[in-house]
Amino acid sequence: xxxxxxxxxxxxxxxxxxxxxxxxxxxxxxxxxxxxxxxxxxxxxxxxxxxxxxxxxxxxxxxxxxxxxxxxxxxxxxxxxxxxxxxxxxxxxxxxxxxxxxxxxxxxxxxxxxxxxxxxxxxxxxxxxxxxxxxxxxxxxxxxxxxxxxxxxxxxxxxxxxxxxxxxxxxxxxxxxxxxxxxxxxxxxxxxxxxxxxxxxxxxxxxxxxxx
Numbered sequence: 001x002x003x004x005x006x007x008x009x010x011x012x013x014x015x016x017x018x019x020x021x022x023x024x025x026x027x028x029x030x031x032x033x034x035x036x037x038x039x040x041x042x043x044x045x046x047x048x049x050x051x052x053x054x055x056x057x058x059x060x061x062x063x064x065x066x067x068x069x070x071x072x073x074x075x076x077x078x079x080x081x082x083x084x085x086x087x088x089x090x091x092x093x094x095x096x097x098x099x100x101x102x103x104x105x106x107x108x109x110x111x112x113x114x115x116x117x118x119x120x121x122x123x124x125x126x127x128x129x130x131x132x133x134x135x136x137x138x139x140x141x142x143x144x145x146x147x148x149x150x151x152x153x154x155x156x157x158x159x160x161x162x163x164x165x166x167x168x169x170x171x172x173x174x175x176x177x178x179x180x181x182x183x184x185x186x187x188x189x190x191x192x193x194x195x196x197x198x199x200x201x202x203x204x205x206x207x208x209x210x211x212x
Contacts, residue, residue: 002101003061005146005181006188007034010059013189020055022048022085042081045088052092057192059185060085060100066116074116079123090130097134097192100127101184104141104177104203128199136196138188141203144180176204183210 010016011031021027022037037048042062045052060082066074086098102124107117110125124137187201187210201209 001145002063002140002143002181002184003059005143006059006061006185008146009182009185009189013186015193016189020051043084045085049088049092052089055089055093055096057097057099057188058085058089058093059188060098063101063103066119071115071119075119075122078116078119079126082123083126086127086130086132090132094131095133097136097196098127098130098132099136099138099188099191100124102137102139104139106137106139108200124200134191134196135199136191137200138184138206139200139202140179140184140206142178143184144178146181176202176207179203179207179210183207186210 007019007021010019011033016033019031019034020037021034022039024038024040024042026038027034027036037051039045039048041047062081064074064077066078069077082100089096089098100123102120103116105114105117106120106124107114108121108124110118110121112118112121127137128135184206187206190209191201197205197209
């Protein structure tokens with residue numbers, strides 16, 4: 001859901017010259033700005049490292065819900081994939097800005113009681129230890145998807161189908177908690193252009209950088 005919104009903002013921005021989309025399946029649509037790599041093994045990106053050279057930024061939007069997952073399984077999908085991608089990227093394009101979509105409530109100490117927050121904290125810390133020119137962790141809370149954008153997570157789809165009429169109101173009333181997918185995308189682009197204000201951006205800061 002976040003990735004769709006970010007891609008939409010990149011395509012709409014005249015200053016973005018090109019996008020390389022990496023996924024397990026094709027996007028299903030074509031655009032002159034977009035090149036695609038369909039890559040099956042998200043735990044090893046070494047085979048495609050030559051195509052990762054020369055890019056200004058990576059917007060890492062992959063993520064899953066922790067519901068029903070063991071900590072080991074969630075860590076493998078959340079931390080291990082992100083770090084595998086980042087290690088290949090830092091070898092291929094060390095001068096890039098790496099932006100990771102984390103989540104509000106992430107535990108940077110890695111010692112809290114909430115499993116997903118600990119794992120997200122491990123992931124953030126591992127990414128920030130890599131020698132990118134810049135790295136920034138985005139921690140959005142409730143995300144309002146743009147028109148036509150749907151989450152792949154069933155529980156999230158149910159949430160949005162029930163509460164969608166209230167989300168525009170919540171977006172106005174709670175600027176530090178509710179953010180749109182478009183604001184996230186525009187903030188990512190702004191962070192690359194201007195440099196991140198710090199290693200971690202919470203929802204209110206993301207919204208400000210995204211023009212919300």
